[in-house]
Amino acid sequence: MVAMFALASEAPAQSFCPAYTASPVYRARVRQVSANPTNWIARIEGAQSGDEILLADGTYSLNQYAVQITEPITVRGASGNRAAVRIQGQGYGVASEGFMIHSPGVTIADLTMTAIRNHAISIKGESGAEAPQVYNVDLHDIGTQHIKGTPGDGVADGLVACSRLSYSATGVRGDYINAIDIHRGVNWIVRDNQIDNIWGDGTGCEVDVSCGTYLSGGGPAILFWNNSSGTVIERNRIVDSFMGIAVGYGTPHPGGAIRNNFVFRSQASRPGARGVVTGDLGIHVRGGSSTAVDHNTVILAGSYPGAVEVWQSQNVASRNNLISLPVWDRGGNSGLVLQGNKTNGTVADLAAPFDPHLAPGSTAVDFASTVALASVPADIDGDARPLGSRPDAGCDEWKACAARPVNLRFFTLSPCRLVDTRQSPGPWGAPALVSGQSRSFDLNQSCGVPATAKALSLNVTVTGPTGSGYVTLGAGGCPVPATSSLNFAAGGTRANNAIATLAADGSGNLLAFAFATGNGTVHLILDVNGYFE
Numbered sequence: 001m002v003a004m005f006a007l008a009s010e011a012p013a014q015s016f017c018p019a020y021t022a023s024p025v026y027r028a029r030v031r032q033v034s035a036n037p038t039n040w041i042a043r044i045e046g047a048q049s050g051d052e053i054l055l056a057d058g059t060y061s062l063n064q065y066a067v068q069i070t071e072p073i074t075v076r077g078a079s080g081n082r083a084a085v086r087i088q089g090q091g092y093g094v095a096s097e098g099f100m101i102h103s104p105g106v107t108i109a110d111l112t113m114t115a116i117r118n119h120a121i122s123i124k125g126e127s128g129a130e131a132p133q134v135y136n137v138d139l140h141d142i143g144t145q146h147i148k149g150t151p152g153d154g155v156a157d158g159l160v161a162c163s164r165l166s167y168s169a170t171g172v173r174g175d176y177i178n179a180i181d182i183h184r185g186v187n188w189i190v191r192d193n194q195i196d197n198i199w200g201d202g203t204g205c206e207v208d209v210s211c212g213t214y215l216s217g218g219g220p221a222i223l224f225w226n227n228s229s230g231t232v233i234e235r236n237r238i239v240d241s242f243m244g245i246a247v248g249y250g251t252p253h254p255g256g257a258i259r260n261n262f263v264f265r266s267q268a269s270r271p272g273a274r275g276v277v278t279g280d281l282g283i284h285v286r287g288g289s290s291t292a293v294d295h296n297t298v299i300l301a302g303s304y305p306g307a308v309e310v311w312q313s314q315n316v317a318s319r320n321n322l323i324s325l326p327v328w329d330r331g332g333n334s335g336l337v338l339q340g341n342k343t344n345g346t347v348a349d350l351a352a353p354f355d356p357h358l359a360p361g362s363t364a365v366d367f368a369s370t371v372a373l374a375s376v377p378a379d380i381d382g383d384a385r386p387l388g389s390r391p392d393a394g395c396d397e398w399k400a401c402a403a404r405p406v407n408l409r410f411f412t413l414s415p416c417r418l419v420d421t422r423q424s425p426g427p428w429g430a431p432a433l434v435s436g437q438s439r440s441f442d443l444n445q446s447c448g449v450p451a452t453a454k455a456l457s458l459n460v461t462v463t464g465p466t467g468s469g470y471v472t473l474g475a476g477g478c479p480v481p482a483t484s485s486l487n488f489a490a491g492g493t494r495a496n497n498a499i500a501t502l503a504a505d506g507s508g509n510l511l512a513f514a515f516a517t518g519n520g521t522v523h524l525i526l527d528v529n530g531y532f533e
């Protein structure tokens with residue numbers, strides 16, 4: 001059968017996450033050193049200042065407490081495909097940390113870490129860590145905080161970007177959890193990360209000890225406290241986590257900005273070991289001064305009153321947010337500025353559940369009271385604000401989509417593979433689609449598809465899904481429609497024919513949006529057999 005795939009989420013106007021080596025944050029090093037699963041620890045612990053340790057694709061067993069990094073070096077996957085360099089701990093039963101950073105100027109990039117009891121990346125301010133970079137890593141099922149920063153005299157200028165921090169559906173143990181927990185961080189940037197399912201099991205344990213000690217549900221997915229300052233947290237997508245973003249947390253937090261983030265919780269509560277665990281804060285500023293909370297979308301199921309909450313703070317501004325409840329002034333504030341917030345947001349304001357983009361009919365589009373903010377000139381996609389008559393409320397500036405083309409002629413092509421995410425990383429290869437995210441592909445550059453093609457006749461295959469769910473295809477630059485999709489069950493392979501409309505701008509851009517339970521992944525294969533123009 002032919003399904004008329006409706007359109008998925010907007011194409012990013014620009015990519016904030018190029019390959020690490022092509023990114024503006026790339027740190028050129030003095031010497032490159034290759035490493036493999038048998039010599040990696042010796043190479044890293046024996047590195048010289050300025051080494052770039054390149055890990056070959058493979059599985060790396062971590063069979064000691066941690067890997068100590070004491071020089072300014074980079075450790076990264078050589079291929080750039082983070083899924084292909086997999087550091088595997090010994091599980092939650094063995095005390096361990098992944099990388100322990102004791103030096104200024106350390107970079108960790110392009111790799112995956114999982115099954116480590118304590119932390120995946122431990123940044124030790126008290127032994128000299130400064131300006132750590134974490135880029136394009138996948139930290140999955142880590143017993144406590146995935147990234148932990150301990151204080152010393154403060155750790156300045158950290159970066160966590162373009163990474164995925166998550167638990168699987170059964171990966172949480174205890175409540176001593178955060179995705180990122182930084183003490184005394186100074187001027188950090190946390191951007192463009194996907195954070196899923198940071199929601200504790202209600203035992204109050206630190207993994208499996210000290211039970212009853214910790215708050216049922218855990219801590220904020222992103223937490224900067226104990227006298228942190230100047231934190232910029234932007235364009236992160238935090239889905240189905242117990243708490244979203246917190247700064248200060250009862251200690252002073254001068255400066256900083258929380259902007260263009262998407263915090264979405266589809267469940268009000270979950271059953272826990274000591275009773276129901278009700279979802280908590282979306283964005284929290286306690287002890288802030290001149291901290292900005294602008295253009296975030298926070299849609300929380302349930303009735304927890306703090307989609308955005310401000311407490312004991314001075315001159316905090318919370319503007320142009322799309323939130324499911326009014327900003328909660330918890331008291332002790334002075335100079336609190338509230339402007340342009342749409343405070344009755346629901347999932348209906350979104351193009352699709354779990355998608356940060358606005359539905360075309362949402363009143364958040366050109367919301368009547370938004371104010372121009374020079375400090376937030378673009379949205380989560382990089383779209384310049386404003387489009388239309390005024391800035392939209394929330395993290396997305398809605399971009400109109402061209403009408404579906406009509407009166408097209410069909411031309412056949414010999415069947416040809418355009419996309420296979422099981423292959424090497426690249427524009428038409430790995431990585432797999434990640435639940436809750438769109439990936440975009442330019443599809444008029446091979447297989448004889450001309451630049452003038454307006455739509456493609458495709459055979460769409462999904463394979464290897466780690467959960468059950470669906471994939472939706474749509475034209476780049478277009479809002480998500482609420483219609484058809486290719487559904488799949490965990491582990492299954494499904495195929496279907498589809499006519500997929502391409503972006504109206506001639507880029508040939510197509511988007512693929514995936515949802516898979518357990519914050520899963522799924523491979524996508526697209527074979528073309530004809531086009532319309």
Ligand SMILES: [Ca+2]
Nearest residue numbers: 130153154155
């Ligand atoms: Ca320091």
Ligand SMILES: [Ca+2]
Nearest residue numbers: 387388390392
């Ligand atoms: Ca607008």
Ligand SMILES: [Ca+2]
Nearest residue numbers: 381383396397
């Ligand atoms: Ca947009």
